[in-house]
Amino acid sequence: MMDNPQQPTAAFYDGVSAREHHVDITCEENGLVIAGPTLDFSVEWAYDDMRNIADVASQKGASFRVMGGLGRLNITDEALANRVVNLAPNLNKSDIPAAMWKRIGMWGAGALTSVFVIVFVIIPALANQLATMIPVEREIALGRVSLNQIERLLSGYDDETHLTCTGQKGQVALDKMTARLGAYIDSPYPLDIKVFNHEMPNAFAVPGGHIVLFDGLIQDADSPEEVAAVLGHEMGHVINRDPTRLTLRSAGSVGILGMVFGDFAGGAVALVIAEQLIAANYSQDAEANADIFAHKLMADAKLPSAPMADFFDRLNEEYGDGPELLSHLASHPDLRGRAKAANEADTIGNGSFEAALSPSEWEDLRQMCAEVVKAD
Amino acid sequence: MAEEAETGEVTFNGNTPQLRGLAIVTTLLTLLTLGIYRFWARTRLRRYFWSAFTLDGHGFEYTGKGIEKFIGFLIAVAVLAIYLGIFQVALSFAGMSLFETVDPDADPIRGMLLTYATFFALAPLIFYAQYRARRYMLSRTKWKGIRFGAEQAAWGYAMRAIGHWMLTIATLGILMPRQTYYLEKYKADRTWFGTAKFTQEGRWQSLYPAMKHIFLGVLIAIIGGVVLSLIGWKGSLEGDATGTDIALAVLAGFLIFIGIIWFYIGFAYYSVHSHRILTRSKKLGDNIQFTSEPRTGRIIGIYLLGGLIVSMLAPMVAGLIGGIIGVISNIALSGVNLGTGDAPAGIVVGVVLGYVAFFVVAGVLSLIFITQPILEHYAQVTTVHNAEKLTDVTQREGDEMIEAEGFADALDVGAGF
Secondary structure, three states: OOOOOOOOOEEEEOOOEOOEEEEEEEEOOOEEEEEOOOOOOOEEEEHHHEEEOOOOOOOOOEEEEEOOOOOEEEEOOHHHHHHHHHHOOOOOOOOOOHHHHHHHHHHHHHHHHHHHHHHHHHHHHHHHHHHOOOOHHHHHHHHHHHHHHHHHHHOOOOOOOOOEOOOHHHHHHHHHHHHHHHOOOOOOOOOEEEEEOOOOOOEEEEOOOEEEEEHHHHHHOOOHHHHHHHHHHHHHHHHOOHHHHHHHHHHHHHHHHHHHHOOOOOHHHHHHHHHHHHHHHHHHHHHHHHHHHHHHHHHHOOOOOHHHHHHHHHHHHHHOOOOHHHHHHOOOOOHHHHHHHHHHHOOOOOOOOOOOOOHHHHHHHHOOOHHHHHHO | OOOOOOOOEEEEOOOOHHHHHHHHHHHHHHHHOOOOOHHHHHHHHHHHHHHHEEEOOEEEEEOOOHHHHHHHHHHHHHHHHHHHHHHHHHHHHHHHHHOOOOOHHHOHHHHHHHHHHHHHHHHHHHHHHHHHHHHHHHHOEEEOOEEEEEOOOHHHHHHHHHHHHHHHHHOOOOOHHHHHHHHHHHHHOOEEEOOEEEEEOOOHHHHHHHHHHHHHHHHHHHHHHHHHHHHHHHHHHHOOOOHHHHHHHHHHHHHHHHHHHHHHHHHHHHHHHHHHHHHHOEEEOOOEEEEEOOOHHHHHHHHHHHHHHHHHHHHHHHHHHHHHHHHHHHHHOOOOOOOOOOOOHHHHHHHHHHHHHHHHHHHHHHHHHHHHHHHHHHHHOEEEEOHHHHHHOEOOOOOOOOOOOHHHHHHOOOOOO
């Protein structure tokens, strides 16, 4: 198409008809004049209003448009294209109207509000409601499945290793402790309490009233009251149906986040981080409420909650709270704050109380996992 | 002035170093902005690819703007977040109430019910979003300064798409050509170039020849299945399996395998050949017509070769980048504790950057080795007949569409690039 020797140096599309006009360009003081034999009248483009058309494949010369116009000018002659580029000052300037920015602000605020309302108000409320509507036997069954998965994960997928401790005397001691606390709660499920032979000082609850204490926690504790406090905390999770509620909530928030981040390269990373932050936010509330529940339960059972504070303080000394950022990411509120709250909630003080376990029962509980090793 | 020769020839000249640069820059910017740049990235790539297509020597032009897509996305998030959030919670509630275990495979009927529930809750939105994305792209596409366009008919399309899909599933795919034809006709009959309207002519039954390899694949698999069950039946009567029986059983298993592969290739063949048949019976204005004859073998070849290159090169380059950066930052950051336990900070940095590099490299390579050659092949096999009549077309009104293709972006059902 460009092999005509009299080919002018530019092609112009008027934006009205589907015709290409071969045109001559004259550079005037304030703008370009575009004229050609097939144009009814010459077109003038002010330099200030001209914009560049970028990212054109195999571009020879340069392409231009004019603000608010439909026309397009392709200048194939490099020298002329350069001259025009030098004359037009605003080629790469945005021509987005001010109204557009207002629109972004409006819809941006709308989108953020919408996401926040759904993630922090509607989904939690819905999850709280629905968690009570799942049939109890389903919850117990679901809990059993996830308990098995956790056990396999902790044992490194070694099917020969069973983490559940089977010490008979220890179980008796544990049942006694459970009964003392359990007398003051009204659980929708039978409480199923196990000890895992694992060195981490930890405990958790899964849906359906399953609670697991780690042997590491029992060994770290200085008194049976410390263990009882942790047990009370986990009972709080059970009564509040926290595991089920949190599962439902995270299902909802993952759906939303998937939409916000899309599938761009690395989007999965952003999604996981955001999901962690939201999950931490959800569970911080749940942890605080479980602490309050435990304080009340200890008081009802005529036990002091100060040992819980000692336990948190010792954990804090041994493992530290970590940097600010990490403690925000971690799902538990800071240990010092929790210890303080436990101390304040104590109703026994220096008074006397009936110990959660007798010294010999306490020793049985501490030896509960020793028998697993012997059995092997 | 002498009239140019109008041959209706379509060309594509997109295989340039410029594409490589553009692909790398846009992918990196998308990563650095945690994905916000993806709207501008896609816009720039479209502008490039559109301009690489020429018809009679005149390039196509994409006039969409990143900011339009961004606003459209914000609108879609504002509207969809509540619906999707509630939907997801309800879905997992249903899952927890219905299943004994977390594994939906354990209970196929209830699993199927959930799948259908998902389909009916999301499908109208997805089809709606796809139609709107197409309308947005057409309204931002120009050739010789004249805009394309599509009429507003997204809900009509969504309802018809659901109806056709249900019919296709109910007839085990036998009415698939009917679905393909009527949905294409619905879209084509509402598509314009300037003042000229597209029309889809022909009839849906003419798409059946394109389905032949799907049927053949099914037939081969069925024969294999029948032979296998006959051997099993004979075996249960006579007890002992003879050498011939075993040989026949192996052959029957092989037939089933071939049948399944044939079936999948049959789908590629169907999509290519139904495109051919539908394009032949499309019209623009009174007498502008088209042929587009892509080849199934070439398309499959591009995907296989491109997929191989991406899956081999991306992990290699990413591993190299991650490794080098890991070693360097391990030295630079020695003694710094990122709170990551036992893993040295430098190694963590290396792994994260390697992971990021993988996405960049894979994205760039698939643009160059898959998207680009596919577009090139389509251009090479496409011709416009009576192209000189295109000169009579005049401009149509613009279609502002402030929601752009936000719904498609939010639901992640946008076009290929």
